[in-house]
Amino acid sequence: MNHTAIARSWVEHANGHRDFPLQNLPLGIFSRPGQAPRCGVAIGDAILDLEAVLAAGLFDGAAKAAVEATVGGALNAFFALGRTARVALRERLLALLGEGSEHQGALKAALHPASECELHLPAKIGDYTDFYVGIEHAKNVGKLFRPDNPLLPNYKYVPIGYHGRASTIRPSGTDVRRPKGQTLPAGQTEPSFGPCARLDYELELGIWIGQGNEMGQAIAIGDAAEHVAGYCLLNDWSARDIQAWEYQPLGPFLSKSFITSVSPWVVTAEALEPFRCAQPARAEGDPQPLSYLLDARDQAGGAFDIELEVLLLTARMREQNLPAQRLTLSNTRSMYWTVAQMVAHHSVNGCQLQPGDLFGSGTLSGAAPGSFGSLLEITEGGKHPVELASGEVRKFLEDGDELILRARCVRDGVASIGFGECRGTVVAAN
Secondary structure (H helix, E strand, C coil), X not given: CCCECCCCECCHHHCCCCCCCCCXXXXXXXXXXCCCCEEEEEECCEEEEHHHHHHCCCCCHXXXXXXXXXXXXXXXXXXXXXXXXXXXXXXHHHXXXXXXXXXXXXXXXXXXXXXXXXXXXXXXXXXXXXXXXXXXXXXXXXXXXXXXXXXXXXXXXXXXXXXXXXXXXXXXXXXXXXXXXXECCCCCCCCEEEECCCEECCEEEEEEECCCCCCCCCCCCCCHHHHEEEEEEEECCEEHHHHHHHCCCCCCCCCCCCCEEECCCEEECCCCHHHEECCCCCCCCCCCCCHHHCCHHHHHHCEECCEEEEEEECHHHHHCCCCCEEEEEEEHHHECCCHHHHHHHHHCCCCCCXXXXXXXXXXXXXXXXXXXXXXXXXXXXXXXXXXCCCCCEECCECCCCEEEEEEXXXXXXXXXXXXXXXXXXXXCCC
């Protein structure tokens, strides 16, 4: 799939680009001022307008059908075509954008500076499910509330998840309005209503579903990876004080549904192939997955080695011209369950998955300090505030704070690729 480090593009700023070299080619929906949203491909600091390339007659066969499926400002129909279409489009784009392409003149007119474009959600999201597969996060949070029994008995048997709210998923850059809700202040016996005081972030991997399944027909674990179209970053913003009061007995509700942020580029499964790795071995004494969740090929290469980073930029830091401060450096290898296991489990009861459905992985924390994916963990519920270079401290997020999520894949012998950023700035409650 042309993933060697030496493959170069005639788009010079793409060569060695931190996120979007020729080897990545993520898909997204963008618009230029005064124009309707359409599908584009990130290449360096530019976006290639696929509809313009289609109009120039530079696609044919399966690649042409793939681009035609993107027309209308959403990737759902393209996702539904599956891997064959993605590979055909990728191979044609590699040829068109690769060094020595004979179509450079026609393509230059279809390239637009990314800084001049607006990015939108890549698909119309029918359903959103948030999982809980980051075992270190589960243990860290469990220790805060159940020191003697951090993990509940089902955790190592079931890929835990809950149905989230699709209507408030927004692309990177959308402001995060501080939510209001009921909370039970410490020492009180009755709840009060008002703005959330313990606003938090959660560092997650987003998973875009490609081909779905018919209702009543489970997706087999050996086939599950073929039902994933691509990946993004996801910030599951969380109102911890609202959550603490509402989550028993049915789990998260208003504490999670006010906004979920995603990075706008879909990094395809094919672009991530070189960064697959074996699923980490389970700890001694842990149960093996039940048979419907166990596949030798998935165990050998169903995990990913993706470096994850969280940075915080406060209003005062901006005033002092200070750079964003890193809070977290983690990795997707902390996932206790693979993406294929999540897909297989979600459908095993006959639940229908559809193109453009979105999964969240759950918070992906590492085992060591510095790798925790939420302030709840970093500050131990607010007991140990984070000290910032500006002289400020944070137990939880304050108005004016901007959270930045990043992800990067690095491996010897292949070009590094990234996901772009997932940003959100907290603004005051209405």
